[in-house]
Amino acid sequence: MTSTVKRKRELGVEARDTRDLRILFAPALIVVVGVGIFPLVFALIVSFQQWEPFLRSHPFNAGANFSEVWNDDVFHTSAINTALFVTVVVPIQTVLGFGLALIVESRVRLQRFFFPVFLLPMLIAPIVVGYMWLQMWQYPMGIINELIAFILPGDPRVHWLGSSQTAYLTLLVTEIWQWTPFVFVIMLAALSAVPISLREAAAVDGAGWWTTLKVVILPTVSPVLTVVIVLRILESANFFATVWSITQGGPGTSTYSLVMYITRIAQFGRPGVAAAASFIFMLGLAIPIGFILMWLLKRQTAEKRRI
């Protein structure tokens, strides 16, 4: 008898508790849906309408915006630039960051020096970083050219921002410079959580450095590594401030990023087309990420099963 009475009372408390908890997170839900989801729906509608600076009404024009974007050369340039950017930058950052973390993790004194230094690039606003590098890449008297002239004989100064390929290179370098520390910092922490016992066991079994890495370290840190890689892919696909500050998409339109492209169109007063482009962008981004996530998840469950 007493047990049923107790259970009934607990139910009442529990229901009230759930309600309280729901109240706690309601505002967040409202804000996110209101400012995050709702505008997206609105954008979807807009992408099917025709918005020009001079038009007063916005008639539906079916998929005209989408086909305009798809047939635009500049769009293709931006898409290729962005895709290339991500595929180059993310692996380099990962390898560099992780490598540095591996090197530094056992040397505590190095750590204490490097940590704040490495933190800096991440903290500076990307657009500030952009202009900083712009100054350095200048031809003929930017710091980088000065260094090259100092080291190499002859007249090796390069007009970095003058040609598309080198301009693109400057964007790559700037992005790598700013965000490799991100990978480094996180992986350093992840490495510190690898159980020493496992490592010692591997050493006792005579495992070399590379084998230890593969068998002991990587499986342990792979969840964190996954998160880091996904985050970096997302962030680098959205690179904008760098382009804006260093090249403004130039020379011509050769170093446009997708975000830059969309921004430009919107600035010209054609949000319909811009919205269409942004949706294509989102799809293009979500699908590879979805695949990557699935692939990584499969690997993780496979690893777990093996252990």
Place this chain on the structure above:
Amino acid sequence: MLWMIGVAIKPASEYWDSPPVWISKESTIQHFINITRFNAGYRALLNSFVVAVFATSISMIIGTAAAYGLARLRQRGDIWAIFFISQRILPPVALVIPLFLLMRQFGWIDTYQGLILPYVAMNIPFVVWMMRGYFLEIPTAIEESAMTDGCSRFSALYFVVLPLVRPGLLATSVFVWIFVWSEFLIGLFITQTSATTTAAVQLPSFTIANDVLWGEMAAFSLLMATPILIMGLLIQRYFVRGLTLGAIKGKCLVRSR
């Protein structure tokens, strides 16, 4: 290597000397003075500050509350958590355009709230993600004992749990602050005049025609970046803790295996 060079270059009062001058003997503060002659000048820094304060505090309050609710809500909570976190995958561009149009309707272009609201919305998922990790680490026994002592959920949260996660709160706030301070894309769209320009948006305007006013820009960048650098260096310890979001188990847990 290049890190230091970049920083040293900034307070440039000399321009293009070859070989390059590192620290000039004739350093002047003229550039700092010139900034005030610019359209927004120091006002931009003020704007950034105001916006950052409000955006950070509001998103922290709403986000932390949500994170707590989600952390304690058992099964259902996890689904909502995934929902929130998936918001981060959204490219901000896709949002900027409709937001701009909608804000034009409300007349919120070029206002503080026009900036703060999107920033709050964008950062809530992040705050939820981070704080949830912290909350999940706190055993429920603590709140339960507080509640049997007569606290409601809310007061339990406020008086008992929050002090426990204070480092997490601090770290997350700093992250959000940095993010809002550096934000460029949304600011570019929503601010039009010097009334609300944020520092980040103001920076490109130091280029006139095809020339860049390096001195002023460098001075301004310094002013913009220094507070963040100081804040960041102060909470170095929490960086790792926060960024890893609890994906890394403590050594104690691992050893017990």
